[in-house]
Amino acid sequence: MNGTMKAAVMSAPFEIDIVEMPLPELRDDEVLVKVMAVGVCGSDIHYYEHGRIGRFVVEKPIILGHECAGIVEAVGAAVTKFKPGDRVAVEPGVTCGRCPACKEGRYNLCPDVQFLATPPVDGAFVQYIAHREDFLFAIPDRLSYEEAALNEPFSVGIHAAKRAGVKPGQTVAIMGMGPVGLMAVVAAKAFGAKQIVVADLEPIRLEAALRLGATHAVNIRDADPVQAVREATGGIGADVAFETAGNPKALQSALYAVRRGGKLAIVGLPPQDEIPLNIPWIADNELDIFGVFRYANTYPQGISFLSSDIADVRSLITDRYPLEQTKEAMERARTNKSGSLKVVVYPNGLL
Numbered sequence: 022m023n024g025t026m027k028a029a030v031m032s033a034p035f036e037i038d039i040v041e042m043p044l045p046e047l048r049d050d051e052v053l054v055k056v057m058a059v060g061v062c063g064s065d066i067h068y069y070e071h072g073r074i075g076r077f078v079v080e081k082p083i084i085l086g087h088e089c090a091g092i093v094e095a096v097g098a099a100v101t102k103f104k105p106g107d108r109v110a111v112e113p114g115v116t117c118g119r120c121p122a123c124k125e126g127r128y129n130l131c132p133d134v135q136f137l138a139t140p141p142v143d144g145a146f147v148q149y150i151a152h153r154e155d156f157l158f159a160i161p162d163r164l165s166y167e168e169a170a171l172n173e174p175f176s177v178g179i180h181a182a183k184r185a186g187v188k189p190g191q192t193v194a195i196m197g198m199g200p201v202g203l204m205a206v207v208a209a210k211a212f213g214a215k216q217i218v219v220a221d222l223e224p225i226r227l228e229a230a231l232r233l234g235a236t237h238a239v240n241i242r243d244a245d246p247v248q249a250v251r252e253a254t255g256g257i258g259a260d261v262a263f264e265t266a267g268n269p270k271a272l273q274s275a276l277y278a279v280r281r282g283g284k285l286a287i288v289g290l291p292p293q294d295e296i297p298l299n300i301p302w303i304a305d306n307e308l309d310i311f312g313v314f315r316y317a318n319t320y321p322q323g324i325s326f327l328s329s330d331i332a333d334v335r336s337l338i339t340d341r342y343p344l345e346q347t348k349e350a351m352e353r354a355r356t357n358k359s360g361s362l363k364v365v366v367y368p369n370g371l372l
């Protein structure tokens with residue numbers, strides 16, 4: 022296909038311009054996706070503010086945005102699964118498929134992954150993207166594009182729940198109710214958790230967590246989340262805890278919230294490399310600690326959970342912007358933490 026499209030390009034921190042550029046060229050195994058909805062993620066904000074996340078540095082202008090869904094516009098010559106008009110969720114990390122990590126099924130650890138909006142790979146604040154067929158997933162008509170885009174942060178929660186082996190009837194404690202924490206509530210519920218105890222300091226997030234299936238919400242300004250978990254479990258502690266805030270205090274709380282023999286999944290990335298943790302406590306209680314990096318093999322399961330009305334995730338979308346206002350969308354997500362949950366950009370017009 023020939024022609025041009027609009028893209029929101031970040032040239033430097035706090036600078037986003039709307040640029041006209043050629044449509045992407047399609048390889049044989051790729052699909053041209055008309056991008057209909059893109060969630061603004063914490064990582065997009067981080068690149069927007071700081072121009073880097075750890076070893077990933079923005080060295081040339083980049084298009085941000087990786088939580089997206091859209092409509093198939095055209096397909097490459099070797100594509101067999103899709104045809105124009107199909108509605109799809111986009112799994113943002115395209116892997117090599119050949120390395121030991123890929124072959125083991127842990128393709129989130131592929132050293133050659135090309136992940137949308139991770140420098141130098143461009144993302145989805147653009148009208149069309151070319152994406153490899155095997156990282157696109159059909160979505161049913163009943164699932165909106167916004168919900169399908171939320172399958173990305175949901176996938177992180179599903180991966181954490183799988184890593185920590187959440188089982189029906191268990192108690193799960195989740196520290197941090199940003200979008201990933203909120204979607205982790207839905208994942209814990211989907212895996213059968215009976216009690217879900219959550220902690221944050223923003224009332225809007227705690228209210229959202231209760232709507233999505235949390236059974237106990239603790240505002241850390243008023244109460245101790247570890248104490249709340251102990252009370253909810255007859256003094257025993259949670260079977261599983263997730264830390265999703267990237268906060269040292271939250272990580273320490275998550276550690277003390279877990280029961281003897283329980284499991285802790287570390288999802289959030291703190292700004293500092295080293296955090297003091299009580300090692301005798303970990304050894305004495307035989308805690309299992311899992312790192313969580315993105316996700317693998319979660320998209321089909323996430324789509325089927327979201328399609329089954331497990332929770333009203335649509336209620337997380339608080340702010341909507343057309344592509345032309347991507348900068349406003351980023352500012353909104355950055356500065357309105359007590360009033361916004363998920364900010365969504367619509368590259369082909371508001372839906």
Ligand SMILES: [Zn+2]
Nearest residue numbers: 062088173174
């Ligand atoms: Zn994200």
Ligand SMILES: [Zn+2]
Nearest residue numbers: 117120123131
């Ligand atoms: Zn690989």
